Amino acid sequence: MTTTPPVPASGTVHWIGTGLSTGRSGLALLCDRAARVVLWDRTADRAAARLAAHGLTGRAEVRALEPEALEREVGAGDVVVSMLPAAEHPRLLRLAIAARAHFACTSYVSDELREEAARAAGAGLVVLTEAGLDPGIDHLMAHQLVERAREEIGDTAASVTFTSYCGGVPAVPNDFRYRFSWAPYGVLAALGSPARYIDGGAERTAPHPWEATRELVLAGETFEVYPNRDSVPFAAQYGIPAGWHLDTFVRGTLRNAGWRAAWSEVFATVRTGDEHQLRALAKELAQRYPTNETDRDRVVLSVALQVRGAGGGRDWRGALLLDLTGDEAESAMALCVSLPLAYGVTRLLDGGLPAGLNRAAEPPAEAGRWLAALEDHGVRTAFVDTLPTEPGAPR
Numbered sequence: 001m002t003t004t005p006p007v008p009a010s011g012t013v014h015w016i017g018t019g020l021s022t023g024r025s026g027l028a029l030l031c032d033r034a035a036r037v038v039l040w041d042r043t044a045d046r047a048a049a050r051l052a053a054h055g056l057t058g059r060a061e062v063r064a065l066e067p068e069a070l071e072r073e074v075g076a077g078d079v080v081v082s083m084l085p086a087a088e089h090p091r092l093l094r095l096a097i098a099a100r101a102h103f104a105c106t107s108y109v110s111d112e113l114r115e116e117a118a119r120a121a122g123a124g125l126v127v128l129t130e131a132g133l134d135p136g137i138d139h140l141m142a143h144q145l146v147e148r149a150r151e152e153i154g155d156t157a158a159s160v161t162f163t164s165y166c167g168g169v170p171a172v173p174n175d176f177r178y179r180f181s182w183a184p185y186g187v188l189a190a191l192g193s194p195a196r197y198i199d200g201g202a203e204r205t206a207p208h209p210w211e212a213t214r215e216l217v218l219a220g221e222t223f224e225v226y227p228n229r230d231s232v233p234f235a236a237q238y239g240i241p242a243g244w245h246l247d248t249f250v251r252g253t254l255r256n257a258g259w260r261a262a263w264s265e266v267f268a269t270v271r272t273g274d275e276h277q278l279r280a281l282a283k284e285l286a287q288r289y290p291t292n293e294t295d296r297d298r299v300v301l302s303v304a305l306q307v308r309g310a311g312g313g314r315d316w317r318g319a320l321l322l323d324l325t326g327d328e329a330e331s332a333m334a335l336c337v338s339l340p341l342a343y344g345v346t347r348l349l350d351g352g353l354p355a356g357l358n359r360a361a362e363p364p365a366e367a368g369r370w371l372a373a374l375e376d377h378g379v380r381t382a383f384v385d386t387l388p389t390e391p392g393a394p395r
Contacts, residue, residue, distance in 0.1 A: 010077030011035030017083030026338025106132030121356030167254030
């Protein structure tokens with residue numbers, strides 16, 4: 001198959017949106033590495049205020065995201081970075097393709113994004129997706145673990161257990177075991193989507209994901225975890241060999257211990273399926289449990305793999321853990337979302353990504369490069385050969 005070479009990057013990056021996931025470290029990296037960074041928000045004053053808050057005044061240009069303004073400015077070889085809600089990504093990707101520009105975001109690949117990315121590939125344009133925290137850093141960790149295990153075990157295994165759990169939680173848990181650092185309605189609505197995963201060697205679906213909550217012990221600390229979205233396709237994305245028998249394969253969400261009990265009111269509303277009630281509750285909870293300037297958030301991400309060799313052969317186990325608390329300069333969530341995205345954009349600027357659809361870094365060697373770069377900027381993962389434990393069945 002002939003691969004269209006990527007359109008050379010111009011060096012200009014258009015960063016669109018300045019919400020809570022736009023961190024100082026990610027923007028600073030781009031300001032250091034890109035020839036030109038343009039920060040877009042509803043008004044130029046808001047964009048300028050965000051730069052000032054991050055100590056980056058004068059390092060980037062600011063623009064108001066007015067109708068047709070972006071279309072006028074994006075040129076061939078530029079990079080359009082969408083930090084807007086996922087529903088806006090396809091529109092911005094179409095705009096980028098029309099301008100012969102590249103595109104990047106942190107969100108999961110939707111069917112619409114996949115279709116547009118196929119068009120972009122034919123035009124020599126890079127589409128970088130799933131390049132934040134989860135999805136993003138979790139992918140990098142998974143590729144690293146699978147590659148290490150394959151080197152030791154090979155492509156045949158009698159039993160494989162894979163888990164990946166990520167959560168943004170209060171550094172000091174409150175009575176609700178959560179503070180809202182992004183759209184409250186999105187947090188609540190996600191609980192209404194069924195979760196598909198593999199457990200006991202069989203595919204399972206949890207119509208209400210919280211009903212599959214388990215305890216998870218990490219370094220002696222107990223959390224609560226539950227499956228999220230559809231885990232099953234990621235087995236192929238992570239390069240799990242066909243000869244590995246999957247006993248468990250779960251990607252899910254991590255919360256502070258006591259979360260399920262504290263959220264009983266939320267679950268009752270989610271069960272109704274009434275959008276009006278859910279939006280009203282989201283607004284109320286956002287007012288009761290906001291993230292304020294004195295709060296510190298914490299990101300915990302654990303990816304673990306255990307492989308039992310076939311026919312009494314060798315076993316392998318390992319886990320990667322990221323545990324980071326925010327500070328007054330930058331929240332942990334903003335750092336872990338915007339930094340990998342920004343680094344991915346620098347790889348694009350350097351010609352290191354192929355045209356078409358890219359999810360973070362899928363080749364293990366490239367994943368290692370990304371993790372090393374993140375570590376250089378304070379996002380460190382630790383490898384341990386003691387796996388997290390799940391004491392008990394779903395509660």
